[in-house]
Amino acid sequence: MAVAVEYYLLLSAAVFCTGVFGILTRENALMFLISVELMLNSANINLVAFSHFYGNATGQVFSLFVIALAAAEVAVGLGIILVLYRNFDDVDVTNATTMRW
């Protein structure tokens, strides 16, 4: 018995909003990274859900690529966090305010 596509979309929206909320409220860079992962995965849920809905595997393949991309992004993000820590002795993003006018 298949679950209706609307529920997947609701789930995806909930996960995305959680991610956005995390980015807007957290100060820890690691939490940032985790929130961004949440947002990316909400997009993955959408891709898989529609793929299933239309009976076409393209979306699922696409989500595999997104997962690979997310891994790469985490690698870059962790690098940034390391540099952040080295320069500010902290991973609090609100401290790093030198890159402005």
Added chain:
Amino acid sequence: MAGAFDFTAAVPLLPFAAFLIALLVGHFAPRLLPKGGAIPGILATAGSLLLSAWLALTVSQGTYHTETIYTWVVGQNTFDLHFGVLVDPLSAMMLVIVSLVAFLVHVFSLGYMNDEGETGLPRYYAGLGLFTFSMLAFVVADNLLMAFMFFELVGLCSYLLIGFHFREAGPPSAAKKAFLVTRFGDYFFLIGVVGVLATFGTSRFLAVSEGVESFPHLAEQALLAAQGEGATPEHVAGFLDVVGFEPQTWFAILGLLILGGVIGKSAQFPLHTWLPDAMEGPTPVSALIHAATMVAAGVYLVARMYGFYALLPTVLAIIALVGGFTALFAATMGVVKDELKQVLAYSTISQYGYMMLGLGAGGYIAATFHLMTHAFFKALLFLGAGSVIIAMHHNEDMWDMGGLKEKMPVTYYTFLSGSLALAGIVPFAGFWSKDEVLYEALIYGSGESPILLAGYAMGLLAVFFTGFYTFRMVFLTFHGDARTDTAESPHGVGWNVKFPLVVLGVLAATVGLINMTPVAKLTGEHIEFLKDWLAGPQGSAYANIGYEHYHHLLVDFAGYGANESLGVLVPAAVSLGLALAGAGLAWRLYSVPEPVEHTEKLGGIKTVLYNNYYQDEYQVWLAEGVTLPLARAADTFDQGIIDGVVNGVSSVSLFAGGRIKRIQDGIVTHYAALLTLSLVALLVAFGLLGGWF
């Protein structure tokens, strides 16, 4: 076979080579330059003179020449700009005059500059060379734009040479004045050149080949069309529609604009004030530039494009009146001057006034004739004055001279020859030409154009003053007793001073014989050689720049008609009588052993004359009292209003930017919040506009 015309370009280029030699060798290896650059200059001008004479000989056989040397702007669907040469009787005659005077002046400079131990000679001879080059190139120019360019170069050389003694106070200021005053006229000339190019699409003086047009001819066709014959040339008609004038009016405006340059360069009222000051330059320079050639450029230009001016009766009348007035006006100022060169300066202005009167009065031959005789006798007088100045150890005040007659006979007799020519005493050169100018003004004035009679009257009155100031100068300088120790034992002058004087002295006495119109009319002999020379060939394209053609234009377009009932004897006798009266008065007053000043008898007029009718004062007032406040007001407007608007716009952006940049605080969370909120706001906006809710 190589003919004379193959070497046309060499005539101006030889002095240019002398200029380069004097400049470069004089700068890098002054030891290699004999006589400070005089030798290359003399050789080059002698070469130019020989080539010019050869050209004149070739032209006298009836073969003329025009050629495009170099096209420096090629127009797409419009006109080209080019350098070209035009060798016809007028330019050939002028080439001979200019190169001859330049040659003699170079020789004279050996005596005046080298022997007097002047420094900076390479600079001097470079200036003379560049000047000769520009003037010769101006003379052979076949189009108005090229003429304008060399006209300007001539002005530049004048500036450089007047300011030769730049360490003294007077010369640099005189040089600046000469440059600025002539530039003022040239400004109008420039607009005129642009106007001619825009109206006619060409600035050639003459067209000989197919598919080429000349602007005087196009103007003639347009005016014929306005009278109902033929069609206006297409390009001209198109431009006349744009400016919205009748052809007659528009051409008169163009003619007057070009006349602005002529008035500046030929030192006509009211732009004559630079010429007396220009006497600060070395005397040979005064002879070359401010008497015989550069000042002639203006008059020559009018003669060169006479086919255009002959169509415009209004402009002709203005030329005649300006000329007649200048002739009288300058002659009266010359009467009270104490310095030798100043008298000559005012007489130069006055004589160029006669030429303008002649041109305006339809006396093309007469004016050209006077241009030629004046070039010789005025160069002679200036060189004679130079000789006197050498002898007097550079004192120019005539009241310090006297009695030089016995001590320097060569200078005296040649100077006397020049003075007789200037005063217009028969049979010296000036009599024939000046008389012809006045005669033309009289017959056309009493014929169809009565306004010319005003010019004639002023010209006739000026004859008296000319006779007076000329002989006042001669008597004060050479006659009586020596009034100072210097005049008692003058410095001797060498062959290089005497040779040019003798050549020019002979010419001043004899050159008038080439066109003895009164004698020809009385005896019926065919002896008007200059008239034949300038008449132009019939039936070829060159006929358009011949006298015969100009005469037709004057009759058909300007409505000039001669009063043939006047004899030639009475007008000639009147002008000769006035000249003799002037000379006689000078003889009465000044030919005594101990002459005294008689200017006190003039009363209040004396002050006015000494101050040159306050011409300088009112022009300075125009500059300081009118132009300067106007320029200040314009500057305030520019700085305040125009710049204010621009600065205001930028300060608004600066202020706004200063405020808005504060939202960029470096905290990445805030950026993310802004992004999210903006996206939401955008979505809501789209939703509202798209009608989702």
